[in-house]
Amino acid sequence: MIKLIIITGLLIISSFTWAQEFKESDLDNLLLLPGKVNTYYSKECETKAKYLQELVQDAVLFFEDKLQDTFDIKLLLLNRSDWKLFVGGPYFLSHFRKRPDRIEMGINDFYKIKLADDKILYGKKEAFLMDLIAVHELGHYISHRNNLFVLPWMGEFFADYILVGFLKEKIPECQLPLEIGSIFFKYLPLKYKSLEDLGNRIDPLNYGLYELKLENLAETLLLETAST
Numbered sequence: 001m002i003k004l005i006i007i008t009g010l011l012i013i014s015s016f017t018w019a020q021e022f023k024e025s026d027l028d029n030l031l032l033l034p035g036k037v038n039t040y041y042s043k044e045c046e047t048k049a050k051y052l053q054e055l056v057q058d059a060v061l062f063f064e065d066k067l068q069d070t071f072d073i074k075l076l077l078l079n080r081s082d083w084k085l086f087v088g089g090p091y092f093l094s095h096f097r098k099r100p101d102r103i104e105m106g107i108n109d110f111y112k113i114k115l116a117d118d119k120i121l122y123g124k125k126e127a128f129l130m131d132l133i134a135v136h137e138l139g140h141y142i143s144h145r146n147n148l149f150v151l152p153w154m155g156e157f158f159a160d161y162i163l164v165g166f167l168k169e170k171i172p173e174c175q176l177p178l179e180i181g182s183i184f185f186k187y188l189p190l191k192y193k194s195l196e197d198l199g200n201r202i203d204p205l206n207y208g209l210y211e212l213k214l215e216n217l218a219e220t221l222l223l224e225t226a227s228t
Contacts, residue, residue, distance in 0.1 A: 026086060030076070036060060042079040048107055049077045052134055054122040056103065059135045059166050063142060073141050074102040075134070090204045100144040103137040106130075116173040127174055136163040136211075152199040153214070160211060161218040168222055181212025 030040040033049055036057045041049035056075050064071055076086075083091055083106055091106045111129035121127050139162030143155055150158075167174050185193060190206050192198070198210055 027074075030078075030082070037073060037075050039075040039077065041077040042082045045077050045079060045107060049075075051122050051124060052077055052105060052131060055131065056134050056138065058122075058170065059138050062166060062170060063138070063162070067142070069145070071138075071141065071145070072101070073138070076102055076104045078104065078106060080106070100141060103134055103141070105134055105137075113174055119173050121171060121174065132163060132167070132174075135166050136160060139163060151195075153195040153210075156198060156211065157214045157218065160214040161221070164215055164218040165222055168219075179216070181209050181216055184209045185213055 027040050030042060031046070031049075033039040033041065033046075033053055035053055037053060037060055039049050039053040039056075053075060060071050060073070063069075078086060080091055083104075087104055091108065108130035109128050113127040113129060115121055115125060115127065119125075136159045139159030140155065142162060143150075143158050148155070148158065184190075188209075190209065192200060192202050192206050192210075202210070
């Protein structure tokens with residue numbers, strides 16, 4: 001638990017300055033992994049790019065089948081220098097509302113999730129919490145594609161519902177540390193705690209704990225639905 005707090009605190013140090021306007025031609029400065037989801041990545045990031053591409057493509061195919069739809073979305077995996085240039089702001093917070101046609105990810109091997117027994121997830125024996133945010137961002141894409149313009153907390157809950165639902169059905173051995181959000185919300189003197197506050201500009205730690213709380217709610221709802 002202490003390790004998690006320390007790592008999260010270090011992530012908050014990221015600058016809140018924003019990047020210049022990203023142009024489609026800027027993608028030419030990145031490397032490309034073609035596929036169902038075209039994946040653009042920074043130099044020396046190919047291994048992680050292949051891993052995330054498999055994850056996102058699996059999620060895309062899963063929800064295209066569930067929703068009887070076809071998605072057109074790009075995946076960007078950026079190192080810190082490219083993130084600062086193309087995205088800006090904290091390294092692990094993307095700006096989906098600015099460009100809803102792409103998922104922006106940084107390289108954060110944050111909070112390792114061990115898989116049960118000898119399970120392998122997209123060629124790896126472990127997963128990281130931050131990598132799974134890519135499926136959350138796909139949830140925002142689905143919401144935007146279907147014109148679900150709702151309150152900020154509702155949009156975040158829907159994206160978390162998409163993430164948790166995908167994990168429960170496709171990767172059930174991958175367990176998220178959802179209880180941490182509830183514990184921290186109860187004991188930490190956070191500035192923002194209400195659903196209405198989620199529309200404010202919130203620091204990364206407080207925001208991340210909101211996400212864990214909403215994921216916990218999504219898991220509870222999914223379990224109750226499955227039992228009925």
